[in-house]
Amino acid sequence: MNSLTRWQRPELSTWPGFGRLTDLRDEIDRLFESPLTELARTSNLLSGWNPALDLYEDKDNLYVKVELPGMKREDIDVSLHEGSLSISGERKSEQKHEDAEVYRAERFFGRFQRTVTLPTPVAADKVKAQYKDGILNITLPKTEEAKPKHIDVNVS
Amino acid sequence: MKATMQTEQRPARDVRPTQNYVSPEVNIFETKDGYVLEAEMPGVSKEGLEITLEGNEITIVGHRNNEVVTGTPLFRERALADYRRVFELDPAIDTAKIAAKMDQGVLSLTLPKSERVKPRKIAVD
Numbered sequence: 123m124n125s126l127t128r129w130q131r132p133e134l135s136t137w138p139g140f141g142r143l144t145d146l147r148d149e150i151d152r153l154f155e156s157p158l159t160e161l162a163r164t165s166n167l168l169s170g171w172n173p174a175l176d177l178y179e180d181k182d183n184l185y186v187k188v189e190l191p192g193m194k195r196e197d198i199d200v201s202l203h204e205g206s207l208s209i210s211g212e213r214k215s216e217q218k219h220e221d222a223e224v225y226r227a228e229r230f231f232g233r234f235q236r237t238v239t240l241p242t243p244v245a246a247d248k249v250k251a252q253y254k255d256g257i258l259n260i261t262l263p264k265t266e267e268a269k270p271k272h273i274d275v276n277v278s
Numbered sequence: 279m280k281a282t283m284q285t286e287q288r289p290a291r292d293v294r295p296t297q298n299y300v301s302p303e304v305n306i307f308e309t310k311d312g313y314v315l316e317a318e319m320p321g322v323s324k325e326g327l328e329i330t331l332e333g334n335e336i337t338i339v340g341h342r343n344n345e346v347v348t349g350t351p352l353f354r355e356r357a358l359a360d361y362r363r364v365f366e367l368d369p370a371i372d373t374a375k376i377a378a379k380m381d382q383g384v385l386s387l388t389l390p391k392s393e394r395v396k397p398r399k400i401a402v403d
Binding site: 174175176177178179180183184185187189190191192193222223224225226227228229238241253255256257 | 303304305306307308309313314316318319320321322323343345347348349350351352353354355356357381382383384
């Protein structure tokens with residue numbers, strides 16, 4: 123590991139991968155290809171952990187996927203309030219190494235919260251959440267009124 | 279000397295298919311017994327992990343489970359690429375004893391140092 127440099131907490135870095143100059147070109151390519159929301163997320167220097175979230179919709183459900191690696195199911199809180207879905211929790215640093223020397227500390231620990239305003243009303247009692255491989259998958263079934271209905275057009 | 283022109287059909291650019299990878303975030307610690315590396319790769323299960331050791335370099339590749347994406351995306355922040363990162367190893371690491379564990383998207387690699395490199399007291403006769 124002699125080629126690695128000492129690393130500060132992520133709050134002090136403005137760029138993921140800063141310091142690896144050989145990957146600079148790859149970083150620049152990614153900069154132009156990745157969605158702009160990712161850029162906004164990584165430039166929040168002091169806001170702490172902001173896990174990535176995807177929102178999908180089909181005619182029956184809304185799907186939310188949040189990347190939360192290394193958490194325990196009981197440390198994740200999902201709540202629905204007035205059309206907004208709120209995901210929060212705390213990732214505790216498991217590491218017991220007091221005598222350890224830290225070379226790189228890119229992972230965030232601590233509290234996080236993400237809130238998403240849902241585009242359609244959902245049936246709160248039918249919401250399902252599953253945590254697998256570090257991804258929280260939430261399925262929110264739409265209420266009957268919110269599902270798209272086919273409307274016949276009568277020509278008179 | 280007559281120069282003969284050879285024309286070949288050759289593409290203007292190298293058309294190797296490129297795979298986009300995302301670099302997983304890591305924490306690296308060193309204790310007196312060795313190193314511990316934790317890499318975050320949500321969406322990757324044990325079967326999707328590929329760890330290769332070549333010389334003094336270790337390459338970690340995580341293939342995401344192919345999730346069935348139902349529905350149209352309304353909002354997307356996740357980078358849906360596989361993970362890849364390469365590290366150069368301290369020659370003091372005993373490569374035969376490297377252990378890997380995967381839990382909820384976090385890979386924990388334990389890289390113990392070889393016995394003879396650890397600080398040892400030498401008795402004086």
